[in-house]
Amino acid sequence: MADETRTSKAARLFDVRRVIGGLFLLYGVIVTLLGLFDSQAEIDKAQGVRINLWMGLAMLALGLLMLLWLKLSPPEAPPESSEPENPAE
Amino acid sequence: MVIAASGLRLDLDIFDYLILALYFITVLGIGFAARAAIKTSADFFLSGRSMPAWVTGLAFVSANLGALEILGMAANGAQYGLMTLHYYWIGAVPAMAFLGIVMMPFYYGSKVRSVPEFLRRRFNDSTHLFNAISFAIAQMLIAGVNLFALALILQALLGWPLWISIALGAAIVLIYITLGGLSSAIYNEVLQFFVILAGLIPITIVGLVKVGGWNGLVDKVQQTSLGEAGLHTFANTASSDNPLGANWIGIIFGLGFVLSFGYWTTNFAEVQRALSAKNMNAARRTPIIGAFPKLVIPVVTVVPGLIALVTVKGLGADKGDLTYNYAIPLLMRDLLPNGVLGVAVTGLLASFMAGMAANVSGFNTVFTYDIWQSYIKKDRDDAYYLRIGRYATIGGVVVGIGTAFIAAGFSNIMNYIQALFSLFNAPLFATFIVGMFWKRMSSWAGFWSLALGTLSALTLYLLHLSDVVKFNSDLEESFWGAGLAFVVAVVVALIVTQFTPSKPENELRGLVYGMGGDATSTETIISGEKVWWRNPVLLGAIAVVLALLLYIPVW
Numbered sequence: 001m002a003d004e005t006r007t008s009k010a011a012r013l014f015d016v017r018r019v020i021g022g023l024f025l026l027y028g029v030i031v032t033l034l035g036l037f038d039s040q041a042e043i044d045k046a047q048g049v050r051i052n053l054w055m056g057l058a059m060l061a062l063g064l065l066m067l068l069w070l071k072l073s074p075p076e077a078p079p080e081s082s083e084p085e086n087p088a089e
Numbered sequence: 090m091v092i093a094a095s096g097l098r099l100d101l102d103i104f105d106y107l108i109l110a111l112y113f114i115t116v117l118g119i120g121f122a123a124r125a126a127i128k129t130s131a132d133f134f135l136s137g138r139s140m141p142a143w144v145t146g147l148a149f150v151s152a153n154l155g156a157l158e159i160l161g162m163a164a165n166g167a168q169y170g171l172m173t174l175h176y177y178w179i180g181a182v183p184a185m186a187f188l189g190i191v192m193m194p195f196y197y198g199s200k201v202r203s204v205p206e207f208l209r210r211r212f213n214d215s216t217h218l219f220n221a222i223s224f225a226i227a228q229m230l231i232a233g234v235n236l237f238a239l240a241l242i243l244q245a246l247l248g249w250p251l252w253i254s255i256a257l258g259a260a261i262v263l264i265y266i267t268l269g270g271l272s273s274a275i276y277n278e279v280l281q282f283f284v285i286l287a288g289l290i291p292i293t294i295v296g297l298v299k300v301g302g303w304n305g306l307v308d309k310v311q312q313t314s315l316g317e318a319g320l321h322t323f324a325n326t327a328s329s330d331n332p333l334g335a336n337w338i339g340i341i342f343g344l345g346f347v348l349s350f351g352y353w354t355t356n357f358a359e360v361q362r363a364l365s366a367k368n369m370n371a372a373r374r375t376p377i378i379g380a381f382p383k384l385v386i387p388v389v390t391v392v393p394g395l396i397a398l399v400t401v402k403g404l405g406a407d408k409g410d411l412t413y414n415y416a417i418p419l420l421m422r423d424l425l426p427n428g429v430l431g432v433a434v435t436g437l438l439a440s441f442m443a444g445m446a447a448n449v450s451g452f453n454t455v456f457t458y459d460i461w462q463s464y465i466k467k468d469r470d471d472a473y474y475l476r477i478g479r480y481a482t483i484g485g486v487v488v489g490i491g492t493a494f495i496a497a498g499f500s501n502i503m504n505y506i507q508a509l510f511s512l513f514n515a516p517l518f519a520t521f522i523v524g525m526f527w528k529r530m531s532s533w534a535g536f537w538s539l540a541l542g543t544l545s546a547l548t549l550y551l552l553h554l555s556d557v558v559k560f561n562s563d564l565e566e567s568f569w570g571a572g573l574a575f576v577v578a579v580v581v582a583l584i585v586t587q588f589t590p591s592k593p594e595n596e597l598r599g600l601v602y603g604m605g606g607d608a609t610s611t612e613t614i615i616s617g618e619k620v621w622w623r624n625p626v627l628l629g630a631i632a633v634v635l636a637l638l639l640y641i642p643v644w
Contacts, residue, residue, distance in 0.1 A: 016144055016276050020283055023115050027108060027287070027432060034104055034428035042426035047298045051291045052428040059287055059432075 021066030028060025105431025123269025142371035146378025151278035155444025164413035166394020179345035184353035186629030212535030221459035232448035233492025239441035288433030289389035296396035309399035343568030351514035358451035515571035516542025519578030534585035542578030
């Protein structure tokens with residue numbers, strides 16, 4: 001049982017925040033640029049809302065937030081020792 | 090069908106395809122990165138129990154936020170109006186809080202790797218095998234539904250042939266689960282959660298602008314055939330004279346208690362997400378963290394359903410491209426410019442694959458640990474079971490392709506799924522809840538309560554199909570089927586226990602309430618964590634209270 005539940009340290013090294021951050025940064029850039037150059041027909045289709053621009057900026061912000069969070073609390077941080085129920089591995 | 094498909098066809102341009110392609114490159118990249126990190130079978134099946142609570146919490150709600158759920162709930166929003174909110178609030182949040190507060194200490198604390206494994210330790214091998222097999226079958230049937238629905242959407246929206254879509258969807262899920270196991274599935278679920286929201290939010294915003302905001306939507310819904318009734322949740326539930334056709338007893342006990350608790354607390358595809366958390370507290374917070382997004386998700390599913398109802402002429406046809414099921418795709422076609430359109434399509438496809446991946450990763454765990462390792466090849470080394478897990482994934486995906494063609498034979502996919510839930514989850518929940526809180530319940534009582542509960546729900550379903558017993562709707566049948574299964578399972582448990590020996594108390598430690606074991610004592614369940622925002626009981630209570638408060642404006 002002991003070796004089965006042992007966690008591989010490598011499993012913590014790649015972090016989902018980096019993945020989300022990276023993808024949304026890319027999406028944000030693409031969609032924001034599209035939004036800047038949207039034709040009138042496309043703006044009309046979205047009921048006059050510059051939805052590409054707004055969603056692009058929002059995705060950009062989310063991507064940056066994820067990367068910032070990653071920078072502020074890196075994944076390699078040791079597990080909190082204050083967890084009494086942490087299984088003895 | 091060709092005409093129907095072309096009516097829904099979306100005009101994707103090169104940028105939309107770029108957005109779609111970037112997503113799949115990322116997904117496969119996660120698979121390869123996760124493969125490098127996987128060393129043991131626990132890594133593969135349980136992500137090495139290393140995930141932080143916010144990741145497992147989002148994966149928990151995301152595993153449920155398959156595209157079937159999204160399209161289905163928008164369809165219900167258009168068809169039944171705000172009563173659909175019951176599926177989110179009373180039908181999910183209390184059960185998610187209950188799982189986190191009361192049940193998770195038993196699951197996580199007993200170190201079981203799956204829900205069937207818990208049954209084996211609490212009851213016996215027969216109960217275990219029965220549940221493992223029925224779970225494996227259910228997961229394969231549901232994986233097929235997800236795959237088939239994915240292919241239908243690709244065909245309708247992008248004009249891709251059905252079989253290519255099925256093969257492509259299956260291949261991508263296969264690659265990333267085989268490579269990365271549960272880690273891969275969970276990471277993709279979290280990623281998918283953000284992408285699907287990025288696709289649904291613009292639909293809601295632009296849609297609301299079109300109908301003149303919330304007040305405009307309310308005015309317009311009142312003029313539809315659904316009318317004022319579509320804007321209330323509990324009004325007129327003293328009788329069944331309301332859009333859902335169910336009274337408050339059916340809603341609270343059928344949907345809110347038996348169906349909901351059965352689904353959320355014993356469905357291993359869900360519980361597995363919490364088992365992969367890094368410690369007990371994170372595991373307990375997993376479903377509760379998931380409950381908060383669940384509270385507000387109807388804003389981007391049920392509300393668009395209502396928007397579609399008032400903006401798409403002729404919505405609600407029996408077949409073709411104006412069925413309720415296409416409410417969201419129709420709004421995408423009408424409202425989204427290229428760019429966010431690509432994000433929305435990507436989110437929809439991603440969520441189908443997340444749904445299927447949840448089924449497949451649940452299946453491969455139960456198959457490997459609970460069937461193969463327990464009854465076929467015992468005592469091999471860990472690398473062997475890791476390999477079997479990968480084979481099971483391949484097998485599961487292939488079977489999923491087969492069951493996709495079974496699902497193709499059903500006209501209403503959502504009802505097929507509801508029937509599966511009432512068959513498998515309701516009796517399981519009854520067996521669990523009695524077994525967890527009543528130490529005398531015997532091993533054989535576990536088996537017979539599960540078997541006869543399932544059998545009674547199956548019998549009722551077959552009688553309904555053959556018109557021997559009549560119900561107003563398939564939905565009503567699933568409420569009653571679940572209720573019947575629950576009652577039968579509890580009664581059988583009480584009776585069989587009188588005639589068979591109980592398990593010795595020292596074997597029940599950590600598995601039954603009040604039987605010692607550090608994880609399941611009352612003190613642990615109540616206290617848990619000193620910091621308030623990490624306290625499962627407090628967070629769970631907040632979620633339930635919020636659900637109740639949210640009902641007030643739409644009473």
